[in-house]
Amino acid sequence: MSKKAIGIDIGGTGIKGAVVDVKSGRLLSERFRYQTPVGGTPKAIANTLKELISNLPNPQGLPVGICFPAVVINGVTMSAANVSHDWIGLDADRLFEKELKTTVHVLNDADAAGLAEAKYGAAAKQKGLVVVTTLGTGIGTALIYNGKLIPNSELGHLQIDGFDYESQAAYSAKERENLTWAQWAKRLQKYYSTLEALLTPDLFIVGGGVSKEHEQFLPLLKLKTPIVPAENRNSAGIMGAAYWAKKHTTD
Numbered sequence: 001m002s003k004k005a006i007g008i009d010i011g012g013t014g015i016k017g018a019v020v021d022v023k024s025g026r027l028l029s030e031r032f033r034y035q036t037p038v039g040g041t042p043k044a045i046a047n048t049l050k051e052l053i054s055n056l057p058n059p060q061g062l063p064v065g066i067c068f069p070a071v072v073i074n075g076v077t078m079s080a081a082n083v084s085h086d087w088i089g090l091d092a093d094r095l096f097e098k099e100l101k102t103t104v105h106v107l108n109d110a111d112a113a114g115l116a117e118a119k120y121g122a123a124a125k126q127k128g129l130v131v132v133t134t135l136g137t138g139i140g141t142a143l144i145y146n147g148k149l150i151p152n153s154e155l156g157h158l159q160i161d162g163f164d165y166e167s168q169a170a171y172s173a174k175e176r177e178n179l180t181w182a183q184w185a186k187r188l189q190k191y192y193s194t195l196e197a198l199l200t201p202d203l204f205i206v207g208g209g210v211s212k213e214h215e216q217f218l219p220l221l222k223l224k225t226p227i228v229p230a231e232n233r234n235s236a237g238i239m240g241a242a243y244w245a246k247k248h249t250t251d
């Protein structure tokens with residue numbers, strides 16, 4: 001049985017992909033990156049995926065996992081953050097299977113990052129409840145219980161102080177408002193304390209590009225729950241998506 005799958009991470013600005021060894025999570029090819037087409041329509045994105053996959057070594061027949069910034073139920077994208085609204089209610093699994101002529105499984109981007117941590121990273125041996133958060137343009141969340149994903153948690157949209165709190169505590173808010181690390185950490189404190197009060201997790205994992213600077217803000221947080229940076233950063237979505245595709249494909 002082949003242990004390879006293609007993982008693709010679709011974001012508002014970039015689309016990245018590689019071939020992954022799903023046993024170890026190791027990338028078996030170069031990681032290719034394309035700009036997300038302006039407008040982010042399904043057809044334009046499908047064309048970009050075709051081009052990306054044509055660069056990969058021996059892609060024929062490999063299952064493709066795709067992560068996407070949306071609630072995804074049985075391959076149907078139910079929302080669309082930073083991409084065209086044509087995705088809402090679209091059977092993305094079917095669309096991509098038709099275009100790419102192989103098995104495709106789509107999942108939420110934060111869920112893919114969470115799976116990468118659960119299978120190959122900071123939550124690999126963790127029992128109980130792990131809450132993985134990605135701090136980027138928005139806040140993505142993944143709930144992992146005893147290694148199993150509870151999909152589509154969408155806790156970046158918690159209402160705190162009358163705000164959809166990703167608008168206050170995502171990394172994009174720090175950049176937009178020119179917040180210092182300490183100012184941003186105050187908002188993160190509020191966010192993680194709320195999650196802690198609601199869920200009593202065993203571990204928080206913080207991902208997203210900014211997690212490479214975790215020394216600047218994680219030590220400022222006072223929580224009962226241990227909080228650690230993600231181990232898989234740029235490739236977490238790719239690894240988790242490939243794992244998801246393989247898990248849902250019988251060969």
Ligand code: BGC
Binds near residue numbers: 069108109110134156
């Ligand atoms: C979306 C989530 C996504 C997160 C990170 C949020 O705005 O609602 O589906 O996981 O951004 O991209």
